Amino acid sequence: MSEPRRLEVLRAIVEDYVHSREPVGSKALVDRHHLGVSSATIRNDMAVLEEEGLIAAPHTSSGRIPTDKGYRLFVDRISEVKPLSAPEKKAIQTLLEGAEDVDDVMDRTVRLLAQLTNQVAVVQFPRSGGASVRHIEFVLLAPQQILIVLIATNGTVQQRIVRTHPDIQEGDLAEIKQRILSAVSGVKLSALPGELGVALSQLPPALRAHGGTIVKALEQLAGLGREDRILLAGTANLARSTGDFPLSIGPILEALEEQVVMLRLLSEMEYDARGISVRIGSENPYGGLSGASVVATGYGPDAGAKLGILGPTRMDYPTTMAAVRAVARYLSRILEE
Amino acid sequence: MSEPRRLEVLRAIVEDYVHSREPVGSKALVDRHHLGVSSATIRNDMAVLEEEGLIAAPHTSSGRIPTDKGYRLFVDRISEVKPLSAPEKKAIQTLLEGAEDVDDVMDRTVRLLAQLTNQVAVVQFPRSGGASVRHIEFVLLAPQQILIVLIATNGTVQQRIVRTHPDIQEGDLAEIKQRILSAVSGVKLSALPGELGVALSQLPPALRAHGGTIVKALEQLAGLGREDRILLAGTANLARSTGDFPLSIGPILEALEEQVVMLRLLSEMEYDARGISVRIGSENPYGGLSGASVVATGYGPDAGAKLGILGPTRMDYPTTMAAVRAVARYLSRILEE
DNA sequence: GTTAGCACTCGACACACCCAAGTGCCAAGT
DNA sequence: ACTTGGCACTTGGGTGTGTCGAGTGCTAAC
Numbered sequence: 001m002s003e004p005r006r007l008e009v010l011r012a013i014v015e016d017y018v019h020s021r022e023p024v025g026s027k028a029l030v031d032r033h034h035l036g037v038s039s040a041t042i043r044n045d046m047a048v049l050e051e052e053g054l055i056a057a058p059h060t061s062s063g064r065i066p067t068d069k070g071y072r073l074f075v076d077r078i079s080e081v082k083p084l085s086a087p088e089k090k091a092i093q094t095l096l097e098g099a100e101d102v103d104d105v106m107d108r109t110v111r112l113l114a115q116l117t118n119q120v121a122v123v124q125f126p127r128s129g130g131a132s133v134r135h136i137e138f139v140l141l142a143p144q145q146i147l148i149v150l151i152a153t154n155g156t157v158q159q160r161i162v163r164t165h166p167d168i169q170e171g172d173l174a175e176i177k178q179r180i181l182s183a184v185s186g187v188k189l190s191a192l193p194g195e196l197g198v199a200l201s202q203l204p205p206a207l208r209a210h211g212g213t214i215v216k217a218l219e220q221l222a223g224l225g226r227e228d229r230i231l232l233a234g235t236a237n238l239a240r241s242t243g244d245f246p247l248s249i250g251p252i253l254e255a256l257e258e259q260v261v262m263l264r265l266l267s268e269m270e271y272d273a274r275g276i277s278v279r280i281g282s283e284n285p286y287g288g289l290s291g292a293s294v295v296a297t298g299y300g301p302d303a304g305a306k307l308g309i310l311g312p313t314r315m316d317y318p319t320t321m322a323a324v325r326a327v328a329r330y331l332s333r334i335l336e337e
Numbered sequence: 338m339s340e341p342r343r344l345e346v347l348r349a350i351v352e353d354y355v356h357s358r359e360p361v362g363s364k365a366l367v368d369r370h371h372l373g374v375s376s377a378t379i380r381n382d383m384a385v386l387e388e389e390g391l392i393a394a395p396h397t398s399s400g401r402i403p404t405d406k407g408y409r410l411f412v413d414r415i416s417e418v419k420p421l422s423a424p425e426k427k428a429i430q431t432l433l434e435g436a437e438d439v440d441d442v443m444d445r446t447v448r449l450l451a452q453l454t455n456q457v458a459v460v461q462f463p464r465s466g467g468a469s470v471r472h473i474e475f476v477l478l479a480p481q482q483i484l485i486v487l488i489a490t491n492g493t494v495q496q497r498i499v500r501t502h503p504d505i506q507e508g509d510l511a512e513i514k515q516r517i518l519s520a521v522s523g524v525k526l527s528a529l530p531g532e533l534g535v536a537l538s539q540l541p542p543a544l545r546a547h548g549g550t551i552v553k554a555l556e557q558l559a560g561l562g563r564e565d566r567i568l569l570a571g572t573a574n575l576a577r578s579t580g581d582f583p584l585s586i587g588p589i590l591e592a593l594e595e596q597v598v599m600l601r602l603l604s605e606m607e608y609d610a611r612g613i614s615v616r617i618g619s620e621n622p623y624g625g626l627s628g629a630s631v632v633a634t635g636y637g638p639d640a641g642a643k644l645g646i647l648g649p650t651r652m653d654y655p656t657t658m659a660a661v662r663a664v665a666r667y668l669s670r671i672l673e674e
Numbered sequence: 675g676t677t678a679g680c681a682c683t684c685g686a687c688a689c690a691c692c693c694a695a696g697t698g699c700c701a702a703g704t
Numbered sequence: 705a706c707t708t709g710g711c712a713c714t715t716g717g718g719t720g721t722g723t724c725g726a727g728t729g730c731t732a733a734c
Contacts, residue, residue, distance in 0.1 A: 002675090025727050040677055043728070061683045061728045101498045134476050139488055141471070149486065149494060151476055157486060159494040161438045235572065235594060239587035242579075250576030257572060339706090362696050377708055380697070398697045398714045 007078055008035065009045045010054055014066050014074045018316055021244070023063030068281040068313065071293070075278050075317050082318040084326050088116070092326060096334050102126070102156070106231055109307070109331050114234025116323040119311035122262055122296075123231045126335060127304040131156070132188045133222075138177050138214070143167040148214060150221045152189060158221040168210050176211050179203060180218075192222040230259050230266075237311070244291075244312035251288025256310070261286060266306035269296055275303065276325050281313040295320050299328040300335055307331070344415055345372065346382045347391055351403050351411045355653050358581075360400030405618040405650065408630070412615050412654050419655040421663050425453070429663060433671050439463070439493065443568055446644070446668050451571025453660040456648035459599055459633075460568045463672060464641040468493070469525045470559075475514050475551070480504040485551060487558045489526060495558040505547050513548050516540060517555075529559040567596050567603075574648070581628075581649035588625025593647070598623060603643035606633055612640065613662050618650040632657050636665040637672055644668070 012033045016024040026042040029035070035042065046064055049055045054070035057063070066074065084092075095112055099105040106123055113121035131154035139147040144167055150158045183199035184192060196215045203211045235256065238249045245252065255261045265286065269277040279294040293315055296308025307328055309320060349370045353361040363379040366372070372379065383401055386392045391407035394400070403411065421429075432449055436442040443460055450458035468491035476484040481504055487495045520536035521529060533552045540548045572593065575586045582589065592598045602623065606614040616631040630652055633645025644665055646657060 023727090027727075038677055039727095040679090041675085044676085047729080057728085059684065061726080062685075063727070134478070134484075135474065137472065137474055137486075137488070139471050141490065147471075147488065147494070149474075149488065151474070151484065151486065153478065157484070157494060157496040159488075233594060236587045236590035239585045239590055242585065248576045248579065250573045253573035253576055257570060360696090364696075375708055376696095377710090378706080380699095381707085384698080394697085396715065398695080399716075400696070 005035070005037070006045045006049060007073075009042060010049055010066070010070060010074060011078045013046075013049075013055060013064060014071065014078075017065050018314055021314065023058055023065050025063035028063070068283065071280045071313060071317070072283075075280070075321075079318045081276075081322050081325065084322055089326065092116075092330050096330055099334070102154075102335075105331070105334055109327060110231040110233040113307070113309060113323065113327050114237065116327065117309045117311070117320050118234075118237050118240075119309040119315070119320065120235055120237055120256065121233045121307075121309050122256075122266070123307040124263065124266055124305045125229045125231070126154075126300045127302075130154075130188070130190075130301055132186055133184050133192065136177065136181050136184070136218070138173050140168070140170055140173055146173065146214065148217050148221065150218060160217050160221055162213055162217045164210055164213055166209075172207055172210065176203065176207055176214060180211075180215070189222045193219045228259070228263055230262050232256060234309075241312045244314050246291045252292055252310070255286060255288050265289075265294065266296055266308065269294070269306075271298060271303070276321055277308075278317065278321070293317075295324050297324055297328045299332045301332075342372070342374070343382045343386060344410075346379060347386055347403070347407060347411060348415045350383075350386075350392060350401060351408065351415075354402050355651055358651065360395055360402050362400040365400070405620065408617045408650060408654070409620075412617070412658075416655045418613075418659050418662065421659055426663065429453075429667050433667055436671070439491075439672075442668070442671055446664060447568040447570040450644070450646060450660065450664050451574065453664065454646045454648070454657050455571075455574050455577075456646040456652070456657065457572050457574055457593065458570045458644075458646050459593070459603065460644045461600065461603060461642045462566045462568070463491075463637045464639075467491075467525070467527075467638055469523055470521050470529065473514065473518050473521070473555070475510050477505070477507055477510055483510065483551065485554050485558065487555060497554050497558055499550055499554045501547055501550055503546075509544055509547065513540065513544055513551060517548075517552070526559045530556045565596070565600055567599050569593055578649045581651050583628045589629055589647070592623060592625050602626075602631065603633055603645065606631070606643075608635060608640070613658055614645075615654065615658070630654075632661050634661055634665045636669045 009029070012029055012035070013024050016029065016032065026039040026046060029042055030037070030039045046055065049070070050057070050064065053067060054073060055064040056067050058065065092112060095108055096105060099108050106125060110121045110123040113123065131152040133150065134153045135151040137149040137151070139149070141147050141161065144164050145161055146164060146168065147159060147161050152158075179202070180196070180199050183202075184195045187195045196218060200208070200211050200215045235253065238252060242249060265284070268285070269279055271277045276295070276297045281293060282290045284290055284292065284294065291313060292310055293313050294308055294310050295317070296306050297303070299305055299307055308324055311320070346366070349366055349372070350361050353366070353369065363376040363383060366379055367374070367376045383392065386407070387394070387401065390404060391410060392401040393404050395402065429449060432445055433442060436445050443462060447458045447460040450460065468489040470487070471490045472488040474486040474488070476486070478484050478498065481501050482498055483501060483505065484496060484498050489495075516539070517533070517536050521532045524532045533555055537545070537548050537552045572590065575589060579586060602621070605622070606616055608614045613632070613634045618630060619627045621627060621629065621631065628650060629647055630650050631645055631647050632654070633643050634640070636642055636644055645661055648657070
């Protein structure tokens, strides 16, 4: 009972089940794949695989389906990442190159990924930590309302409205702007809080109060950036897969809608050497997502921002992984320019 | 066979069906509602209602369910908008008042609406047409890239990156900014294109080319605003209602994801005197949305921006309409400040 | 280590059957 | 002119039974 053949059997089971959605039996297996042995032998192999917890039978005397553990082994050791076809690559490239600005790129990316994989696509906005301050603008909207705008060198713009407790004068505001701007112009966003602290301490005492609230707002703007926002596409693909999800797709939709949940999910995945990470079914920490798999990877400088897809455990991992990886690469390249 | 009683029967059928999800028969009707007549009489009434196309029987000799036309009559002439409970009102108010800025308000609103109605909530961003130009900022990101920022008095910020064909000099850019800013400062966004045209024609010929591309970008920024963006929440509620939708929820998720579709849908609804508008099942123009109903209303100045919910035809219209209306009112009030 | 054979299990499907809920209609009552 | 009780009829749904096919596990032989 050779080890390599057992893995081959597992691969065959996974592949057949993924595209037939039905438990696969020993007979069907020898028919479809030329394994060179009889069904009885396969049955023996299957018994071992079941003992190892890699496959399971929904009911006595029915075909087998892969377990989460089985998929895991398949992904880690058996499957090859299937390269995309040339036309697909071409399509990705032309689509992404037609984008007008960063937001447009992200929008196109997420749709593309959803279409390519037939799953729900999730894309996190790129990190701006490496960027630095290009400009700061304060606008007095009302006597007690200031609009604060922070423009970074990577072209992202953050804004926020703050309230000041006593009124603030146009002149004071101008002076604060002047001082802060000269102190932090060109400073990296990550270093911004420190510099702002210094600038604040050097403000004339009369301006200290207002300066404080403004500085605090700026720190927040620099800190959270847009990288805590995600884009979704292809949720309709979930509807196609009803039945692949043990319960309903309700909890999954809920999770997708909670950006916080998705962000934590993306950031918590372990990215191995290949850079692409897969969470299979019950490996997912959040309960509502058991029965779902996530395939994700990083992109951009330092692979700091994430992107990926979410779908049923019963998924074509090789092609999906290839698509995710390819999209991430093209996206990184586009963003570099 | 009195007309008022027939309507009463229709109301009873709608109400029972909405909360039992099962076809309702004559016997059950007299049991639950004290109509003062026997089931045979009700049967006669039902026959008439069926002839008028207001109710239908899924199969011969089964209870009746309302047709789209029946719901329509119910909404238009029979039902009363059920006012919210005091705690609910209170909850709305405190939740919305805790918001920090416009984006936050919108986010809270859409979640609130989804939770209140148990349906999918859709909120369009407020129109900024009435606002005027507060400030304009150009940032030279690269020799051929300018970031254009348009800040309006209502606190919304629009930005966009444009490419210039030959390089543009820092000095030229400053001059263009100077001239354009003085020309359009304080101008209403709706009047911006005209003023920009004038300002452009008065630019020195050397700056005309770059000025043109910048002006075009500004016009677009002023024109599209954010009012063509929508926020969604509560898509998970669709999963609960599986079975209420004739086909799958796939097409509905698709439609929701296409902002363009939703925007057209919201804008095309006819808002009557009560200001609240209902589209029932097949009344929806887009095919994928038959089987779904939309309840929407306008909010903000001029009720120009829309907000509403989408759910199965089998919906508790009175409460839903009340919730939509209430949320729109509170939102309008908050935004006024 | 592999294979053929065999007994056994179980889900899926088809069929028959009955029951409850409901309808439509008629004739009688008010 | 409505309303009502009564009655025959329809039908979906639930239940029980039988059969069929795919599949398994095991054993004995190769």
